[in-house]
Ligand SMILES: Nc1ncnc2c1ncn2[C@@H]1O[C@H](COP(=O)(O)OP(=O)(O)O)[C@@H](O)[C@H]1O
């Protein structure tokens with residue numbers, strides 16, 4: 001039997017409409033004959049009751065530092081709540097399911113609290129439920145140490161849970177459901193309706209995700225490469241269309257994408273392009289030399305250009321670069 005892992009991020013769980021789209025995606029995969037593991041993140045974003053940042057804010061950090069082990073315990077609760085709610089929803093809609101925390105799912109990590117690494121997965125329990133025909137809903141972003149202390153995997157870590165489970169279970173593919181229909185050439189929050197990438201290889205995606213394309217956690221991409229498991233980035237709002245991360249990459253693409261990363265008071269813009277295209281490199285150099293007022297420094301690496309910018313100038317420069325490349329003609 002083929003196994004599919006479907007991961008739903010916080011933005012794909014946070015209201016009744018999103019949850020009903022989740023149900024229809026799960027039903028579709030079940031009807032296609034797959035055994036299903038569903039990995040869920042905490043519902044919503046800061047301000048919403050069970051979002052990770054809301055839970056962190058319940059610890060009063062004004063009176064001293066937070067013990068990381070304790071912080072992990074509260075941070076893991078959002079995903080546990082989601083797994084219980086989603087499993088219940090599946091059951092009441094006629095899709096038999098069971099909810100597991102990361103610990104119950106057999107996810108063993110090191111004791112680097114807040115940023116733990118998965119060391120092993122004992123899939124016995126998941127496999128047993130799958131054999132019984134149940135959909136297994138696993139709380140993402142967490143595991144437990146050999147001493148049974150709860151850990152979390154670093155922010156955005158539910159993607160790591162999903163791809164790691166896919167690898168250990170020898171799944172056919174991992175679907176990452178989010179609020180965008182794939183990996184775009186630039187964050188759609190910066191440039192609305194940008195072109196989307198159909199196929200991207202693990203290596204390029206790892207670099208792109210590490211430099212601003214935060215739609216997937218870079219560690220999840222490297223786990224995908226390790227197990228050679230295709231990762232589909234998609235949205236539950238649409239049935240068709242996705243980006244496939246695998247060993248394949250579209251040929252003849254001059255430009256892969258622009259990643260934007262803001263850290264405190266400075267930021268980085270990374271431009272990923274065909275490193276053999278001298279003409280394009282000159283165009284890029286020309287474009288950034290026209291914008292010296294906005295940049296702190298720029299360095300070429302193998303296949304990307306990294307530009308350092310003050311964080312308040314990052315959006316204007318990104319938009320100018322995007323316009324200057326005329327990306328629609330380059331991809
Ligand atoms: N190159 C890109 N392509 C698509 N989305 C991107 C890109 N770069 C950044 N993003 C952002 O990633 C977001 C999805 O990731 P995230 O907020 O972590 O969702 P989730 O809650 O599903 O994990 C999108 O809303 C989008 O703004």
Ligand SMILES: N[C@@H](CC(=O)OP(=O)(O)O)C(=O)O
Pocket residue numbers: 008009010011041042052053078140141154155156157158159
């Ligand atoms: N809820 C965790 C883990 C996670 O992966 O979330 P999301 O899939 O919504 O990015 C976080 O906010 O870091």
